[in-house]
Amino acid sequence: MDIKPDVRIKLESDDPEKRAYLQELADHLALPKPSLDIGAADFYLLLRNSRLELHRAKAEEVKQSPLFIDFLSGPSYYRFIQNKRIDQPLAKAVGIKRGYRPTILDTTAGFGEDSFVLAALGCSVTMLERSGVIWALLNNAISRSLNNPKTHKIFAEQVTLLYIDSADFLEASANSFETIYLDPMYPLHRSSALNKQKMRLLRDLVGSDPDSCHLLPLAINKAAKRTVVKRPLRAAYLAEKPPSFSIKAKSSRYDIYLRPHL
Numbered sequence: 001m002d003i004k005p006d007v008r009i010k011l012e013s014d015d016p017e018k019r020a021y022l023q024e025l026a027d028h029l030a031l032p033k034p035s036l037d038i039g040a041a042d043f044y045l046l047l048r049n050s051r052l053e054l055h056r057a058k059a060e061e062v063k064q065s066p067l068f069i070d071f072l073s074g075p076s077y078y079r080f081i082q083n084k085r086i087d088q089p090l091a092k093a094v095g096i097k098r099g100y101r102p103t104i105l106d107t108t109a110g111f112g113e114d115s116f117v118l119a120a121l122g123c124s125v126t127m128l129e130r131s132g133v134i135w136a137l138l139n140n141a142i143s144r145s146l147n148n149p150k151t152h153k154i155f156a157e158q159v160t161l162l163y164i165d166s167a168d169f170l171e172a173s174a175n176s177f178e179t180i181y182l183d184p185m186y187p188l189h190r191s192s193a194l195n196k197q198k199m200r201l202l203r204d205l206v207g208s209d210p211d212s213c214h215l216l217p218l219a220i221n222k223a224a225k226r227t228v229v230k231r232p233l234r235a236a237y238l239a240e241k242p243p244s245f246s247i248k249a250k251s252s253r254y255d256i257y258l259r260p261h262l
């Protein structure tokens with residue numbers, strides 16, 4: 001990672017359960033003890049009801065909406081309800097076919113949107129995230145989804161989330177995954193206003209993944225069947241490596257690297 005913003009955990013409640021949750025989070029992420037006073041931090045995490053939110057702390061930015069992840073409303077939920085098609089570009093890219101659901105390693109979990117689509121289509125998905133703050137938001141969204149009957153089964157049976165750098169995981173893991181998926185940050189990200197704000201926040205938090213080209217050969221080496229890289233429609237190939245083929249979507253492109261023997 002190329003940046004390290006100062007993130008604190010703000011404690012606004014006396015509720016012992018919330019205190020314990022936030023203290024455990026601080027320990028897990030090696031952050032200072034949760035407190036009402038967040039000092040000169042750039043960002044703070046706040047638990048509102050059961051939802052963990054990331055807020056900007058600097059005066060000129062506080063009006064921006066907080067960042068949280070929610071699989072139970074908004075575009076992710078809409079996609080989950082409306083789009084179970086196995087001919088959508090993401091599904092085709094990872095190799096989903098009638099009667100076949102590859103096991104997926106998502107090396108760049110982020111907001112978990114792509115993983116959620118793939119899990120909802122029936123894939124077993126292991127998500128990796130190296131930003132502690134994004135991992136915490138994702139972990140919190142998964143907990144809330146586990147408590148909802150509509151999404152419980154998917155998250156209980158098909159989704160695993162780990163807080164780890166994917167390069168370390170790929171180097172150490174003996175596990176085999178049929179498809180390995182990469183969606184690193186890229187310079188000019190998607191277009192809608194909401195996404196712009198969300199992606200700007202993500203970029204300010206995690207940087208621009210300048211090491212993503214090193215992830216590609218590790219993934220290609222480990223994937224049992226294919227590695228898939230999501231890129232902007234007209235971007236250069238990651239690590240300048242031409243794929244076996246590409247699938248185009250509306251604003252992005254999936255570059256697919258098949259195992260040489262397949």
Ligand SMILES: C[S@@+](CC[C@H](N)C(=O)[O-])C[C@H]1O[C@@H](n2cnc3c(N)ncnc32)[C@H](O)[C@@H]1O
Pocket residue numbers: 107108109110111112113114115128129130131134164165166167183184185186206209212215
């Ligand atoms: C563009 S976002 C991914 C968005 C995601 N595909 C989605 O649907 O929400 C990239 C994410 O990958 C994470 N990331 C980048 N390189 C990583 C690595 N080597 N290991 C783990 N996470 C990584 C970043 O911290 C960031 O959260």
